[in-house]
Amino acid sequence: MLLLAEDETERNRFERQFLHMQKMEAIGQLTDGIAHDFNNLLGVLIGNLDLIRERAAADAEVVDLVDAALQAGVRGAELNKRLLAFSRRQALQPETVEVNTAVSDMVRLLRRSLGERVEVRLVCGAGLWPVLVDPVQLETAVMNLCVNARDAMPQGGVITIETGNAAIDALYAAAHEELAPGDYVVLTLSDNGTGMPPEVLERVFDPFFTTKPVGRGTGLGLSMVYGFMKQSGGHINIYSEPGHGTTVRLYLPRALTRTARSAPVPPLAVMPGRADGRLVLVVEDNPEMRRVAAQQFADMGFGVAEAENAERALAAVEAGLRPDLLFADIIMPGTLDGMDLADRLRRDRPGLPVLLTSGFSERMVHDSLWREGGPAPPGEYPVLSKPYRKDDLQRAVRQVMAEAGQRGDA
Numbered sequence: 253m254l255l256l257a258e259d260e261t262e263r264n265r266f267e268r269q270f271l272h273m274q275k276m277e278a279i280g281q282l283t284d285g286i287a288h289d290f291n292n293l294l295g296v297l298i299g300n301l302d303l304i305r306e307r308a309a310a311d312a313e314v315v316d317l318v319d320a321a322l323q324a325g326v327r328g329a330e331l332n333k334r335l336l337a338f339s340r341r342q343a344l345q346p347e348t349v350e351v352n353t354a355v356s357d358m359v360r361l362l363r364r365s366l367g368e369r370v371e372v373r374l375v376c377g378a379g380l381w382p383v384l385v386d387p388v389q390l391e392t393a394v395m396n397l398c399v400n401a402r403d404a405m406p407q408g409g410v411i412t413i414e415t416g417n418a419a420i421d422a423l424y425a426a427a428h429e430e431l432a433p434g435d436y437v438v439l440t441l442s443d444n445g446t447g448m449p450p451e452v453l454e455r456v457f458d459p460f461f462t463t464k465p466v467g468r469g470t471g472l473g474l475s476m477v478y479g480f481m482k483q484s485g486g487h488i489n490i491y492s493e494p495g496h497g498t499t500v501r502l503y504l505p506r507a508l509t510r511t512a513r514s515a516p517v518p519p520l521a522v523m524p525g526r527a528d529g530r531l532v533l534v535v536e537d538n539p540e541m542r543r544v545a546a547q548q549f550a551d552m553g554f555g556v557a558e559a560e561n562a563e564r565a566l567a568a569v570e571a572g573l574r575p576d577l578l579f580a581d582i583i584m585p586g587t588l589d590g591m592d593l594a595d596r597l598r599r600d601r602p603g604l605p606v607l608l609t610s611g612f613s614e615r616m617v618h619d620s621l622w623r624e625g626g627p628a629p630p631g632e633y634p635v636l637s638k639p640y641r642k643d644d645l646q647r648a649v650r651q652v653m654a655e656a657g658q659r660g661d662a
């Protein structure tokens with residue numbers, strides 16, 4: 253009887269989580285469409301206002317009017333940026349970041365800007381792993397969370413910022429919605445403010461959801477942090493007790509750099525996929541071809557990271573990028589070709605699905621381009637010959653992924 257009851261709650265929980273994920277996905281698609289259109293509209297608006305301003309430079313009154321309109325346009329663009337952050341389409345520049353250093357740097361600014369009624373305490377964990385995250389966006393996120401905490405403590409109070417390592421195993425991940433197993437640095441922000449009732453907590457990530465009066469809140473703070481965490485391969489979790497306070501946890505993915513010093517990741521263009529989408533690393537020296545391939549993968553629901561040669565792709569992976577599929581041109585300028593790259597990546601991740609492509613026919617690739625004494629036997633990697641249709645690519649990808657899945661190492 254007891255077991256049955258537990259099963260039931262378990263099922264309810266999964267159903268609720270599933271519905272929540274579906275909702276976030278739907279809102280994401282909606283805001284993405286709107287934000288895109290708005291970007292174009294605002295671009296036309298701001299561009300033309302700038303032109304008018306130049307032409308009217310002699311007339312101070314007109315310049316003032318145009319400036320007011322420009323200001324509104326720029327503010328619109330700012331809001332739009334946060335919408336794009338929510339739908340995980342902002343351009344991120346992830347770097348290896350030492351969280352303790354980053355947060356310590358922020359605390360002075362926070363203390364100053366939050367006012368003297370708010371005390372900020374910092375508890376730094378020892379031996380923290382480096383993380384791979386966009387440092388500017390991380391700062392914006394922490395700022396947003398602290399402003400929320402301040403707003404929840406009108407009489408003043410304490411914000412405690414804590415850092416620590418957390419290795420999330422499969423069991424724990426299974427019990428926590430949208431958290432993938434792996435190593436994370438957890439950044440915890442607690443306040444002893446008003447807390448939130450469940451019906452508020454349920455909606456806090458919705459864009460434009462706010463309980464604050466007009467002019468005080470935009471309702472975009474937490475949705476932006478949510479999207480930023482998702483896009484960074486991390487996670488946000490909120491625990492709140494009405495009347496007692498709120499604890500927000502940011503799970504930042506550990507950077508897998510070999511060097512202890514922080515090295516900036518070569519900025520690969522990363523195009524986020526759907527929530528369930530896997531990440532493909534597209535390596536191709538021809539920019540037009542690369543863009544086409546990236547778009548084709550995006551249409552299939554993949555998140556896409558692009559690199560123009562094998563060296564850059566390798567550097568990104570060494571800095572912590574974890575693709576679920578490698579799609580690489582075989583012949584590329586540089587010291588490594590597509591097969592070398594595949595060999596190198598497979599050394600650390602034997603199960604990584606690989607699909608190569610080449611302007612030469614598959615036969616020619618295997619007969620004449622295979623280097624003598626190469627580490628992998630010929631035929632190890634499937635080759636899709638160019639030019640290929642989208643259908644061909646789709647079929648080849650499905651096969652490669654299915655094979656990896658069968659070996660149990662996707």
Ligand SMILES: Nc1ncnc2c1ncn2[C@@H]1O[C@H](COP(=O)(O)OP(=O)(O)O)[C@@H](O)[C@H]1O
Nearest residue numbers: 400401404462463464469470471472473474498
């Ligand atoms: N630390 C907190 N304590 C209590 N309520 C919070 C906290 N953080 C967020 N909230 C609630 O979540 C809502 C959404 O937050 P957010 O997305 O940052 O938008 P905004 O701050 O503009 O309202 C807030 O209006 C508030 O009701």
Ligand SMILES: [Mg+2]
Nearest residue numbers: 396400473474
């Ligand atoms: Mg806010």
